[in-house]
Amino acid sequence: xxxxxxxxxxxxxxxxxxxxxxxxxxxxxxxxxxxxxxxxxxxxxxxxxxxxxxxxxxxxxxxxxxxxxxxxxxxxxxxxxxxxxxxxxxxxxxxxxxxxxxxxxxxxxxxxxxxxxxxxxxxxxxxx
Numbered sequence: 001x002x003x004x005x006x007x008x009x010x011x012x013x014x015x016x017x018x019x020x021x022x023x024x025x026x027x028x029x030x031x032x033x034x035x036x037x038x039x040x041x042x043x044x045x046x047x048x049x050x051x052x053x054x055x056x057x058x059x060x061x062x063x064x065x066x067x068x069x070x071x072x073x074x075x076x077x078x079x080x081x082x083x084x085x086x087x088x089x090x091x092x093x094x095x096x097x098x099x100x101x102x103x104x105x106x107x108x109x110x111x112x113x114x115x116x117x118x119x120x121x122x123x124x125x126x127x128x
Contacts, residue, residue: 019077033063
């Protein structure tokens with residue numbers, strides 16, 4: 001027996017919201033993996049092999065893998081047109097976290113650019 005149409009719509013809406021949250025977690029994992037790679041790149045290693053085979057790099061690529069799996073799962077329910085828009089949040093999160101974790105600078109142009117990205121993501125996803 002099929003569920004009534006309104007019940008199916010509510011379930012689908014719940015699935016989309018959950019998938020968007022999974023997508024956002026995936027983006028956050030990806031951002032932290034990029035921070036780990038930058039931390040690793042800022043260090044000096046005794047050999048080229050150790051540059052690429054060290055805990056920061058290995059963990060970062062493991063995080064990228066997890067992020068990819070979560071993104072694939074989320075895309076089952078998130079409209080494909082929304083995926084790249086949500087993904088653009090990484091252009092905001094990377095500089096902000098780099099400012100706090102790596103002590104990198106943020107200038108007015110970067111802050112304005114991040115504000116424009118956030119406004120675009122907000123406007124695009126009003127329907128979700």
